[in-house]
Amino acid sequence: MDLDLPPLYLLPTHMTAVEAQAWTARLPEPPSDLARVDIVVGKISQRQRAIFELRKLGLPTDEYTPARDQELKSPHRAKKRKISDSEYGAPVSGSDTDTTTTASNADSAQTRRSSPGTVKVVRLAWLEQSLSKGRLLDYHDYIVYEAVKAPKPVAISTPGPDDLMRRAREVAAGSSQTLTPSQAPYHKKHRGAGHNVKAPALVPHSTTEEHTIASMPPIPECLKTSFSCMRxxxxxxxxxxxxNKLREVRELRAAQGDDIGVRAYSSAIASLSAYPYHVQSALEVGRLPGCGSKFVRLFEEFQMSGELGELQAAASDPKISVILTFYNIWGVSDATAQEFYRKGWRDLDDIVEFGWDLINRSQQIGIKYYDEFLQKIPRSETESIASIILEHANKLSKGFHLTVVGGYRRGKTMSGDVDVVLSHPDERATYKCIKKLVESLINAQYITFAACDLAHTLQISEHNSERGQRPTSFKRADPGGTGFDTLDKALVVWQNPEFKGSDKNPNPHRRVDIIISPWRTVGCAVLGWTSATTFQRDLRRYCKEIKELKFDSSGIRSRRAPFDWVDFEDGGKGPPATMEEAERRVFEGLGLTWRPPEERCTG
Known part of the structure; x- marks a missing residue:
């Protein structure tokens, strides 16, 4: 490494394992204390993603602005090393040895200097081009986000969760906890000549904490990985x-559009849900992946009161209450819910009175059946709906297979909607059959009609049939899209037409999702639609980072040119006999231990 690089940290985000290893080999070791890092480099370009990565590393996320220079240069802060005009950027003058600059050059140089006391998130292109040109380029053209480094406090405070975790690690390792002078909590440099300062009292040492640490069960092997699909x-x-309390907070964050918070809570929920022991102390929480000091404090709060302050504050906030009501309308996103609030609407009646012609048809249906859609569906009703769908599918072609997926397959006693995957060993049977199936169910009056004689079909697509029932392309720009929209499907409103003793059908309206998959990739379809959200997210991340594959509910492709479809479901063994057998073969092909559906409840 010829370049004199500043203290930096390389983000493995969006890199394969091979890429990350290659870059790590080319760079010096990052500082052991991440607070010393000046630059974080990664394959990211979005401000929000940069904030999320800093938060994961435990680095500050308070955004730097030039107006804060005065605060950073305050005499109350420790003096920092002056940064030369050329550091982290191009030289100020025409040569390395020239020390004279004009006033205008000096002013220009000042704007190019690294801001004091900050950490920068910079695109990887800065490092790539600096290495290729053999000199450090100015990072300002590549910066994604810049945050102010928090000053280190001088005063002593009561040990917090991070201190307790450090003590836990030291005790577990058999440390004597002997402090060097520089590590001592009250160094004698603070008691220099002429200062009659009384040393603060020592924090009492409790053997209760050590007893708690010693009695904690060992961390299971499955929780030594960040991939929830391996647990x-x-x-x-x-x-x-x-x-459940964390899930409620996550729902609040989702309704307010806090994607970073939603992801952080999802990771913590997945870890805590996989922990096989009843947590006895906050120290146990801090050991788990995705559960940093924030969740240690939340557990302490829950342990003391059985509640979380954020939930209590939200319960008394009328704005949040209104936004949650709007967010629970089928077809309304967090951004739309907040837009409704900005328009001055405060309940469903306001939307009907002032905005009915401004909202789309799915949202109209979501409002019409708002209360019914919030009712949970018992397993017996789910099974009845599934059997009717299979019956109508077999009227089109004998030999269809059906699996109820979603929360039902994971073992929930009540579900929010009904999700089913249909397939047939003969691909001619699944080709463009979704509209025929929906029409058959409409004629039998299971899928209801609106006053305008249009079926309550929230969404219907034939993307998979339109591309010949092939697995989706590796490229995101491929017609038919990726992810959720890659299979033929119909999202419909369902109502059992059979009832007695009333002029009006009393049976509740239900949301039903019917997914059609060709047999050759049905294992991916069942796996994708069965597993909980965080399990699916980590499965895709595992495929990308560990296997260099792209997982999709319509199939798996290599991330290496020519990006071929990877057939784990046949794999030379012949077609699978059942959907579950196909799903098991996908687990095996990916090198993952088979997890039955009831073990994929990551939340």
Missing amino acids: STRVHPPNEAFV
Whole structure:
């Protein structure tokens, strides 16, 4: 490494394992104390993503602006090393040895200097081009985000969760906890000549903490990885009460558009849900992946009161209450819910009176059946709906297979909607059959009609048939899109037409999703639609980072040119006999331990 690089940290985000290893080999070791890092380099370009990555590393996320220079240069802060005009950027003068600059050059140079006391998130292109040109380029053209480094406090405070975790690691390792002079909490440099300062009292040392640490169960092997798809996670974990509170907070964050918070809470929920022991102390929480000091504090709060302050504050906030009501309308996103609020609407009646012609048809249906859609569906009703769908599919072609997926397959006693995957060993049977199936169910009056004689079909697509039932392309720009829209499907409103003793059908309206998959990739379809959201997210991340593959509910492709479809479901063994067998073969092909559906409840 010929370049004199500043203290930096390389983000593995969006890199394969091979890429990350290659870059790590070319760079010096990052500082052991990440607070010393000046630059974080990665394959990211979005401000929000940069904030999320800094938060994961435990670095500050308070955004730097030039107006804060005066605050950073305050005499109350420790003096920092002056940064030369050329550091982290191009030289100021025409040569390395020239020390004279004009006033205008000096002013220009000042704007190019690294801002004091900050950490910068910079695109990887800066490092790539600096290495290729053999000199450090000015990072300002590549910067994504810049945050102010928090000053280190001088005063002593009561040990917090991070201090307790450090003590836990030291005790577990058999440390004597002997402090060097520079590590001592009250260094004698603070008691220099002429200063009659009384040393603060020592914090009492409790053997209760050491007893708690010693009695903690070992961390299971499956929780030594960040991939929740490698863990067993059941629907009713030992710490379900605390997990449910975190889910409520995550719902609040989702309704407010806090994607970073949603992801952070999802990771913590997945770890806590997989932890097989009842948590006895906050120290246990801090050991788990995705559960930093924030969740240690939340557990302490829950342990003391059985509640979380954020939820209590939200319950008394009328604005949040209104936004949550709007967010629970089928077809309304967090951004749309907040837009409704900005328009001055405060309940569903306001939308009907002032905005009915401004909203789309799915949202109209969501408002019309708002209360019914919030009702949960018992397993017996789910099974009845599934059997009717299979019956009508077999009227089109004998030999269809059906699996109920979603929360039902994971073992939930009640579901929010009904999701089913249909397939047939003969691909001619699944080709463009979704509209025929929906029409058959409409004629039997299971899919209801609106006053305008249009079926309550929230969404219908034939993307998979339109591309010949092939797995989706590796490229995101491929017609038919990626992810959720890659299979033929119909999202419909369902109502059982059979009832007695009333002029009006009393049966509740239900949301039903019917997914059609060709047989050769049905294992991917069942896996994708069965597993909980965080399990699916980590499965895709595992495929990308560990296997250099792209997972999709319509199939798996290599991330290496020519980006071929990877057939794990046949794999030379012949077509699978059942959908579950196809799904098991996908697990095996990916090198993952088979997890039955009831062990994929990551939340």
